[in-house]
Amino acid sequence: MVVGRAETVKHYAAPRAAVSWPYLVGRIPRQADCFQNRGAVGSLGAAVAEGGTAVLCQVLAGTGGVGKTQLAAHHARTAWQAGRVDLLVWVTAATREAIITSYATAGTIVLGADPDRPEQAAEEFLAWLEPKPSPIGSGSTGCRWMVVLDDLIDPADLRSLWPPADNPLGQTLVTTRRRDAVLTSGSRRRLEVGLFTEAEARTYLTAALTAHGRTDPPEHIHALARDLGRFPLALAQAAAYLNNARFNEADPQAGFLPIGCPSSCPQPCTRAECVTYRKQLADGARPLDDVLPEPAALPDDQAATVAAAWFLSIDRANNLRPAGLARPMLQLTAMLDPNGIPITVLTSPPALTHLTEQRTTHEQKQVPAQVTAEDAVGALRALHRLSLLDITTDPGSTSTHRTVRVHNLIQRTVRDPLAPDRYGRLARTAADALLAAWPHGTGLDVVAEGDVLRANAAVLVQHSEGALYTTAAHPILRRYGSSLWDSGQAQAALDYYRHLADAAHQRLGPAHPDCLAARTSLAHLSGHMGDTAGATAALQKLSEQMLQWLGPDRSQTLHTRYLLAHWCGETLGAPLAVTALEQVRADQKLALGPDDSDTLSTLHLLAHWRREADDAVGAIADGEQLVRDQTRLRGSGHHNTLAARSHLAAARAAAGDERAAVTEYEKILAGKLRLFSPDHPEVLDARRLLASYRWKAGETTDAVNALAAVLADEERIMAHDHARISRTRGLLEEWLAVLEP
Structure with a gap:
């Protein structure tokens, strides 16, 4: 373990004379091609500036592939190139050991700490970052520093390793998929990094395709951006795939072929177009990975495909309490409306039975206890903590308003590996859950709830x-x-x-x-x-x-x-x-x-x-x-x-x-x-009948006005040749003729 910072650390006072400022420890990821100076860039800059002389640790949180690392790299690179930072430490924070190693490297370089004692060197470096009362040369670091902790997987890995939060010369920036409360305690501020806006998605995809000489119609590019749900990683990989693929016109079912296919190919191939690619993307029988680049062809030094980007998060969520429920819960949500699934559906008796039967743990094999509604909500919270879904209201609420949102590509990634029989059982479970949550009756509240449930049924x-x-x-x-x-x-x-x-x-x-x-x-x-x-x-x-x-x-x-x-x-x-x-x-x-x-x-x-x-x-x-x-x-x-x-x-x-x-x-x-x-x-029938009774009772003016309003609403809602409209129009004309002098 790293020693407590309150204890005496021998080499904290001053940097090595051999260090030439400014100094970079680690490597800032290169800027992605067609990088978008998106709204999140401004939000991050504003959040840092808002801190004034007090350090605000910025935590960029969001699901894998939304561009958190690129935003952090852009911010760090901008500060570095503008001369606003004397020491920049870029840490790949996937494990506690990796964090300690990076800190130790910085301590060795800056302070001459012992490289053979990495925990001690890391502690000396963190102590050196603490604010000092004296100017440089008399025990103070005196330099402006920035520590970037990229891709933090487990907040517990930073226990006792957080950079100091009270040094006015320092900045800390964290990127993570996690949303745990500990990441926003004290002076830490979480900034949610989400999807591109529609304009950002269109601009990015257009730039990525036109950079390779493509001339796809703008409406096709924009439609593809919508199909991909404005997801940054998916847009980048789809663009790379299109830029490096051709389409065999003689065999559309074969999909796309890599550019440079053998000259012996009997059929001419044309460069893949967005409209054709969209059809392949929409083919539910074709796995998502089939229409994305192979790992060796990923753009921008990316290490994983869209699908693989979430597998680690799913595993992590599944290990959170209540253990073994996050994965089957995510599978259930993958069958329903990405724009909103009522909590009542996911805590219904069929959903709980599904979670009980599909629960997976690493504990001794035993028949799992019946999963409760509280357990199901806990599984949703675990998925929310890993940014795999969003809970937009209190997960304990019984409201059927749209409360759980899952990106459609995450859903596709979860559905694709399912065997046909497993897929069928899951679809029927989702249908059972919808029926169990569907309210009876015909009130306005019931109709509103039905709108949400109907949207889920439509997707299913x-x-x-x-x-x-x-x-x-x-x-x-x-x-x-x-x-x-x-x-x-x-x-x-x-x-x-x-x-x-x-x-x-x-x-x-x-x-x-x-x-x-x-x-x-x-x-x-x-x-x-x-x-x-x-x-x-x-x-x-x-x-x-x-x-x-x-x-x-x-x-x-x-x-x-x-x-x-x-x-x-x-x-x-x-x-x-x-x-x-x-x-x-x-x-x-x-x-x-x-x-x-x-x-x-x-x-x-x-x-x-x-x-x-x-x-x-x-x-x-x-x-x-x-x-x-x-x-x-x-x-x-x-x-x-x-x-x-x-x-x-x-x-x-x-x-x-x-x-x-x-x-x-x-x-x-x-x-x-x-x-x-x-x-x-x-309601339209009741209004028409009321107008008719008013006419028969001698209230002719009120009757005509009421029937005219019914006709206007019927023409707005129904086809103009509908018999209902013809009857209403004919009755209105008849009344008007009677009223003519």
């Missing part, structure tokens, strides 16, 4: 869809589609269900219940989007197939008949819908029970079609029964209860009590705004 489906089909389709696939519809993204939901129906047909077969369910949802949404005849025809065919393949008493068969009855009413008339729904409800009461949600939904729809068939008495009776049942089962503020009240109000308006319908619908609209986003189709 994008790169792992095949893994979500086994003997059935994973429920997350349908939850994602229904969430799109619930959020008001009608066209996106329709397009998604079209894809889901095709994928389920291909992977599961036409008779599988999940394939039939996807086709049912597609038909129903098509009707809502204006294709009522197509919806009716599709549901008629599905109903016949379900009767044959699933049987008449299956809830799925009965539900399809219920939807068919509705769209028959839209296309063939209300009396046909009433007759069909009465039979469906009778069959549901026998097969499912009178309080089953599907049975109640049929009563709800039956009340609507009785009203459309001019059976006001029957519609009111059904509506009153439905309101009683829904209130008893779900409460007065539930969406289903509001819908029941809506149909009852409509039935009473049809019976001539329009004023009561207006009053009731004002309350219903307020309730729906508490449940849905303002752009949701149900």
